Amino acid sequence: MPELAEVEYYKRRWEPALGQTVQKIDLHEKNRVFRGTDTEDLTKSLTGSQFSEARAHGKQMLFRFGEEGWLGVHLGMAGKLFCQSPETFEPHKHDHLVIHLEPSVLIFRDTRYFGRILWHRGPEEPDWWTQAGRNLLDDDYTxxxxxxxxxxxxxxxxxxxxxxxxxxxxxxxxxxxxxxxxxxxxxxxxxxxxxxxxxxxxxxxxxxxxxxxxxxxxxxxxxxxxxxxxxxxxxxxxxxxxxxxxxxxxxxxxxxxxxxxxxxxxxx
DNA sequence: AACCCTGTTATCGA
DNA sequence: TTCGATAACAGGGT
Structure with a gap:
């Protein structure tokens, strides 16, 4: 489903948790959505970090944790993002990544496994972010x-x-x-x-x-x-x-x- | 039950 | 090199 504006919509679903600290991660590492991703480093680095930034560009999203953690999310055909409270959160079969913060829970759900989670650690934004094309809504897109x-x-x-x-x-x-x-x-x-x-x-x-x-x-x-x-x-x-x-x-x-x-x- | 799908990527061949 | 056609991925909706 997600194109430009739907991706922006889903990015905003995670924004209420900005500033919160990660307590625990749940993920299925063998899962297709983690293809090419170092899930071990993702889990280790994310835990204890503060959710600091949320961005969207085209169909790609970039979420920053602490100074050096960059989590990429692509929703594929059917991916969705949610933010819930621990009381209302009910695990779902296709929740591939669940980030428990204090007090919110962030969820990436994708029934079709066409979506993708990327992970990069370092002071600079990852290549797959900086090398994306132009923003079609910028004034300088002539x-x-x-x-x-x-x-x-x-x-x-x-x-x-x-x-x-x-x-x-x-x-x-x-x-x-x-x-x-x-x-x-x-x-x-x-x-x-x-x-x-x-x-x-x-x-x-x-x-x-x-x-x-x-x-x-x-x-x-x-x-x-x-x-x-x-x-x-x-x-x-x-x-x-x-x-x-x-x-x-x-x-x-x-x-x-x-x-x-x-x-x-x-x-x- | 058969068929369709708001996406991406690998492969083959022109 | 470039590009188009095709298949593959996986599940849910019609």
Whole structure:
């Protein structure tokens, strides 16, 4: 489920425990979500440390413990984060990491095991954090930078390019469809086939969808309004809220894609 | 019961 | 090198 704004939402779920001290860790070290992670060092270093910082970038989260502990969380397809009190916490089969602080309990739950926990110890942030792509909501993420991404991958269908986390961190399946629909660009159109007007529209809609998602979803996971494609994309017989014509579903780059033929045209 | 999925990664081949 | 297609991962929802 989690894309840009959902990840921000889940990051905020852990923030109430900032400043608290870790008493105990529960984890299943053989678990897939710990692939490549030194769980022994994670357990040893986290215990007794103070939860000091919470950040999100794209689909990745970074939580700092003490000065030198950096816990990375990726939610995959179905990951969730919770913060509960010890009285209300009930262990769940798919709770892969449970951090008992005083007085809160932080939980990483993932029924599908596509998520991932990373761990790094040292004074500096880990490489997998500093090497992430640009923040699409920053003022310095300009149309020129967006154009450069299109140039670099001019033969890739627009839908597939938008899903590339190196270029567009945080964009996932529903956001990519929403952006293309708002910009009236067919998902299979390639970067090199886009007109100047289409490129500008895509850039504007990319920024707009990121802002709208953060505003509506990040604080309390509100339902987006009916005016978004989001509300219609999975319904059989869904109707485009802009044209009132039927929506269509196709596969692009292996991902199910919903679009409005009346608005976005036929395959190029 | 069969099929689908808001994600990532390895592999193969053009 | 680059990119697309495909499969794999694992469980829950429809």
């Amino acid at each position: 149309e020129e930078i967006f154009r450069e991404s299109l140039r670099r991958r001019s033969k890739t269908p627009a839908k597939s390019l938008l899903l590339d986390q190196k270029h567009f961190p945080g964009i996932g399946n529903w956001m990519a469809d929403e952006i293309l629909w708002r910009a009236a660009v067919h998902p299979e159109k390639r970067g090199g086939q886009l007109s100047e007007k289409e490129i500008s529209a895509l850039y504007q809609c990319l920024r707009e969808v990121c802002r709208d998602a953060m505003r509506v979803i990040a604080p309390d996971w509100s339902d987006p309004p009916q005016s978004w494609l989001f509300r219609h994309r999975w319904k059989d017989g869904g109707i485009c809220p802009k044209t009132e014509k039927p929506l269509a579903r196709i596969q692009v780059g292996g991902r199910t894609t919903c679009y409005s033929p009346a608005r976005q045209g036929k395959a190029p």
